[in-house]
Amino acid sequence: LAHYPVVNKRGEIIASAVTNLDIHDxxxxxxxxxxxxxxxxxxxxxQQQLVxxxxxxxxxxxGADYNPKRCQALETVRIRNNLQQASIDIAQETGSDPQTVxxxxxxxxxxxxxxxxxxxxxxxxxxxxxxxxxxGLSPDCIxxxxxxxxxxxxNTDYNHLSVRxxxxxxxxxxxxxxGEP
Amino acid sequence: LAHYPVVNKRGEIIASAVTNLDIHDxxxxxxxxxxxxxxxxxxxxxQQQLVxxxxxxxxxxxGADYNPKRCQALETVRIRNNLQQASIDIAQETGSDPQTVxxxxxxxxxxxxxxxxxxxxxxxxxxxxxxxxxxGLSPDCIxxxxxxxxxxxxNTDYNHLSVRxxxxxxxxxxxxxxGEP
Numbered sequence: 001l002a003h004y005p006v007v008n009k010r011g012e013i014i015a016s017a018v019t020n021l022d023i024h025d026x027x028x029x030x031x032x033x034x035x036x037x038x039x040x041x042x043x044x045x046x047q048q049q050l051v052x053x054x055x056x057x058x059x060x061x062x063g064a065d066y067n068p069k070r071c072q073a074l075e076t077v078r079i080r081n082n083l084q085q086a087s088i089d090i091a092q093e094t095g096s097d098p099q100t101v102x103x104x105x106x107x108x109x110x111x112x113x114x115x116x117x118x119x120x121x122x123x124x125x126x127x128x129x130x131x132x133x134x135x136g137l138s139p140d141c142i143x144x145x146x147x148x149x150x151x152x153x154x155n156t157d158y159n160h161l162s163v164r165x166x167x168x169x170x171x172x173x174x175x176x177x178x179g180e181p
Numbered sequence: 182l183a184h185y186p187v188v189n190k191r192g193e194i195i196a197s198a199v200t201n202l203d204i205h206d207x208x209x210x211x212x213x214x215x216x217x218x219x220x221x222x223x224x225x226x227x228q229q230q231l232v233x234x235x236x237x238x239x240x241x242x243x244g245a246d247y248n249p250k251r252c253q254a255l256e257t258v259r260i261r262n263n264l265q266q267a268s269i270d271i272a273q274e275t276g277s278d279p280q281t282v283x284x285x286x287x288x289x290x291x292x293x294x295x296x297x298x299x300x301x302x303x304x305x306x307x308x309x310x311x312x313x314x315x316x317g318l319s320p321d322c323i324x325x326x327x328x329x330x331x332x333x334x335x336n337t338d339y340n341h342l343s344v345r346x347x348x349x350x351x352x353x354x355x356x357x358x359x360g361e362p
Binding site for chain 2: 033073161
């Protein structure tokens with residue numbers, strides 16, 4: 001989940017503030033669908049500290065005892081300064097540079113379907129799936145990615161899901177269809 | 182989305198506090214998948230006022246101009262004192278008492294699959310799909326429902342998604358599979 005480089009309503013590149021519920025919801029989805037880790041990407045030190053305190057609260061001592069399910073989810077979180085650091089981390093752990101797959105609420109000419117993404121995941125190479133906060137990832141960040149994922153559509157022309165919903169739905173479409181329609 | 186009757190960690194029946202992001206996320210999902218309305222159910226007057234101010238802010242004046250997509254989503258929200266009022270509302274609007282379908286993170290012997298729920302929706306009769314906040318709907322509320330929906334499972338034994346994620350995924354499984362895996 002990238003808080004930088006993202007754009008604001010006017011298209012200016014900003015570093016957005018962290019939203020606690022993004023971390024809880026996405027960590028639980030990551031844990032439910034066995035993704036390997038949730039990277040919270042922000043270069044802002046005070047925001048990194050906020051995320052650290054949140055994780056610390058729920059993964060140690062009283063918080064971990066009080067709600068062990070929250071602990072199990074938040075254990076998947078890693079805080080990094082930028083997307084490059086997340087990629088390096090994955091490369092060191094797996095021995096392969098990850099493919100970066102970015103999401104966008106807008107359509108792009110060369111975007112790929114979830115079916116194609118599933119094929120790419122099927123090759124066994126690691127992937128870094130990137131969601132932007134605020135008004136979405138910066139154009140440069142999108143252009144630099146290996147793949148752009150097609151936006152999720154429902155059955156209307158409205159496609160403005162929250163990042164929490166979008167991430168959950170994408171993981172469910174990829175990994176959650178064991179026999180259930 | 183029911184804030185009453187729900188249970189706390191100790192199983193006691195409580196009225197929970199409203200979480201703003203629940204309303205935003207669920208209203209956006211409702212709008213994306215063309216559900217008819219999002220009922221926010223709470224008997225607490227101060228909580229109803231909070232929801233009214235939130236909706237007022239984004240559906241009128243500056244807020245509506247600033248982010249019209251938020252306005253379109255929040256226009257689907259209706260505040261009611263209890264689930265019965267929501268049912269009466271639906272009956273008056275459609276001419277039929279709705280079937281109530283409750284969700285639960287636990288398995289119940291007589292729970293139905295999403296495929297069965299889809300068949301029920303296919304009959305054209307209205308349905309009220311109920312999500313509980315806090316530690317879930319009260320046992321009496323679950324027992325009184327027409328149907329209990331099976332919990333969502335991913336591909337692990339961890340099924341502790343947020344209510345925001347669960348609602349989004351269920352709507353997507355029901356209405357969002359137009360050609361996309």
